[in-house]
Structure formats: C-alpha cells, structure tokens
Amino acid sequence: MRRMSGFNVVSLTFGLAFLYLPMLILVIYSFNSSKLVTVWAGFSTKWYGELLHNEAFLDAALVTLKVGAISSTLATVLGTMAAFLLVRLGRFSGRTLFSGMIYAPLVMPDVITGLSLLLLFIGINMDRGITTIVLAHTTFAMCYVSVVVSSRLSSFDTSLEEAALDLGCTPWSAFRLVTLPIIAPAVISGWLLAFTLSLDDLVIASFTAGPSSTTLPMKIFSAVRLGVSPEINALSTLMIGIVAFGVVIFSIMSKRNTALKLQEERDAVDGRT
C-alpha cells in the first residue's frame, strides 16, 4: 500500500473524530457548572467534589476494584495453565471438550453466562456477594487470558526450556527462570485484559451480585437509566483519564525497552569490532 490520498486523510480524520468526539464531549461537560447537558454555564469542578462525597459510588468503586484485582489474578493463573494445556500437552483425552470450553465463553452472550451462573449459585445454595462475582469473572476472563498466552506459547522455542533442564534445572525452576520471563508480556497483557473486562462488566455482575455487593458499572447503569447526570460525567472523565494515563505510561515504557534493547545490540556490535 502506498500514497496517502485526500480521501484517506478525510476518512481517517472522520473515523477518529467519530471514535473520540463523544468521549471528549463527556469530559468537557463534566466541568460544566450547570446541571443541564446542553447549557454551558461556566467552568466548575463541583461535580468532582460531589462525587468524592457520594459514599454509594465510593463503596461500589471499592467492590469493583476488589473483584477486579482478585478475579484477574486468579484468571491469569488459571488461563496460563489452560494455555499450557492447549499448546504443550498435545492430544489428551477430553481435549476437544476442553478447547470448546475455552472458546465458548468468548462468544457466549453475557446474558446467558450470567443467567447460567446465577442458576448454579442458587442451585447449590451459595450466598451471592463478592465471592460469586469473582467466580463468575474469573471463569470468563481465564478464557481470554488463555487465548492471549497460548498465542505467545505456540511461538515459543522449547529448546530453551530443554537446555535449562539439561543444565540441571528442575522443571519448576526452568519454568520460573526461562519460560515465564519470555511469556511475561503475554501474561501481563492477559492480566490487564482480565482486569479491564472485570471492571467493565455490567450484565454478568448484575446476575451474580448479592444485595450488598453492587459494582460500579451496576451503579452507573441504574443512574444513567434516568438520563444524563453531571456526576456520572465526572466519574467517566476520571475513568477515561486513568485509562489514558495507563496506556501512555505503558507505551513509553515499551518504547524505552525497545530503545534499550537496540542500544544493547549496538553496544554488543561495537564491542566486537
């Protein structure tokens, strides 16, 4: 592909504007002092102040972070194990069923996943609360993690591991010292994906939550059903800000990593000559 024609510039500009304008408007209007969406009544940060004093939102945010941290960590461990199963074990009896169970949740509508888990929890008489949301989130997030990790694992050179074993490593320390550092980027992005999915989920959480465990998306959903609210705009701005900050930091770090690697390679070449 070559040439950047006028048409391409226009479609890219419009495309990115379409993707970003709605969020930009949300951010701008979170600083509006008027309660009305369309009337700009001057700059104010009062909605942020009100947000910080809204205990219901703070509690929900705490529940969400707790669920997200626990479920994404569990999902990363289970998903990495599942990836090893899929990539390394070759044929074992029940493999088809297993890969089916890994891929099915990726395409399953949230309403069905939520409904089926709720029916299970009721069936075994389990009290609904943070634990049940964690179990639900772990289950669907581990499938995403295993897809991410297994794509990395399948391009992994197993002779590195064999070399470590030949040199006297135990299987566990070979995993810890050789395999894990190499697949670490995939494991980290798996964790981040699992965490985001958990923070984002409304439907599955509404099915599996108990009366005392409202998550932030549930709180936002019940608030916005009544229409636009400046407090939710402020909350959204904070959430967008955190994500943007995280992505910028992440990309700076990975850029620095590549630069460091290039420098090392150059030094190595210089040292040789």
Next chain:
Amino acid sequence: MRRLALILIPYLWLIALFLIPFVIVIKISLSDVALARPPYFPQLDLTEGFTGIKAFFSELDFENFTFLTTDDLYWKAYLSSLKIAGISTILTLLIGYPIAYGMASARPEWRATLMMLVILPFWTSFLIRVYSWIGILSQGGLLNTFLLWLGVINEPLTILNTEIAVYIGIVYTYLPFMILPIYANLEKLDGSLLEAAEDLGCSRTSAFWLVTVPLSKSGIIAGCFLVFIPAIGEFVIPSLLGGSQTLMIGKVLYEEFFSNRDWPVASAVAVVLLVILIIPIILFQRNEQKNREASQ
C-alpha cells in the same frame, strides 16, 4: 503428579463453572414454573433413588419452547435482534473499511500510533462509551442543538429511544472489531499488485474493486462476524439507547428473568438464542481456519 494438577485444575474449574451451569439452564428450560423458591419444578431428588430420577425425567417437557412459538413477543424479538445486528454490521463495515484503508496507506511510522488510537477506546468502559451518546442524541441534546443552530431542521429530531440510536451505539462500540482484522489484511497487501493492475489498464477505482477488496475478503468476513455475533445478544445498548418498542432478545431475557421472574421461560429463551448463534459461530471458525491454513 504436577502434570495431573496442571490438567485437572483448569479443567475442573471450567466444568464446574461453565458446563454444569449450562446443563442447569437446559434442565430448567424443560421444567415448569412453580410458586416456590427456586421458582421452578421439578427438583431432582436423589434420596428417592431410581424412582426419583424417573419422576424427574418424566416431568420434563418442551412446554416452554412451544410457549416461545405461540407468544409473538419472542420470535419478533429474535427476528428484530437479527435484523438490528445485520444492519449494524453492514453500517460498521461501510464506516470501518475506509478507516482501515486509510490506516494501511498511512506512512509506516504513523501506523503504530493510529493502531493505538483505534484500540484505546476498547480499553475504556463500554458502558461509558454507550452512555456518552445519551447526551448527544437526546431531544435537547448536542446534535439537535447543533442542527437547529445550522438551520438544517426546524424542530428537534427524536433519535434517542429509537432503533436508529441502537444502530449508532452498536456501530460506535464495535467499530474497532471491524477495523482491526481488515487493517491486518490490508497492511499485508502487496502494492505491486495494484501497480500491475494499473499498468494493465485498470483505473484506480476498478483496481480497488478488483484487487484490494477481494484480497481483503477474509478480513471483511472476520470483522463482520466479530460485530454480528455479539450484537445479537446485546443488552446494554438497547436498554440505554433503544426505546420500549426496540425489541432485542438480550433485553427480553433480562426482563423475563428479573421482572417476570419466569425462570423456565428465560432459560428457554437462552437455549434458543444459543442455537441461533451456533450457525454464525461455526461459519466464523471456518473462516479463521481457512486464514490460518492460507497463512502457513
């Protein structure tokens, strides 16, 4: 020993929390509503031994499924979900393709940034992205204010709480899923093929239709399925942007369960929805497999 644990832990986890719940859904979809807690009948009573199991199976029937066919709410909801998902998929393709094309023809040093800009919205909350349209599309919202100011319209349009708002919501939230596979395809496209076509007398437009589009076909198909499949069972978008007359099956299922508390019918709705989804899912997997074989 360790190997066995490695196999068993994720395996048992998925059986307990994915397969068994699913079997329960199927079972309840075959049961009758009961005014008890849990509100369905029969319960499997293992203490009665074989007669209990026999009684359990003899109570199961397809009544809920026949009910789905007699009440036109349900089949209308299935049809309108398919229609809404289909139209939104086409719209997403029409909007996404030019963007992917623009990204692929940008200078290489720009591509990574453009790619990040397309993926970034995916990391922000889905709910917030849908919510952001309420303020834009509502009667006194920004779009109407803007159009009134321009003088294009004389009175505010009703967009929020209609199907049009649902289309906008689906296109907006699923756009990255369409752009990325098409971009991945177009990026690999060999520019010399286009030059050859032009040398052989093709105009640029016909070279696009005869060379570029066919070569990006697998990306187009993948993108379409990635939008179409989740859009069918969508719940958040129709309930926030759609009106009471916007029927989508995800919303019907949610309300059947939480408002009507009819668990057997809700389960039957879920089972039928899955049966409908199986066809596009299988077609999608075929397409992916073909791509994998082609790239090897």
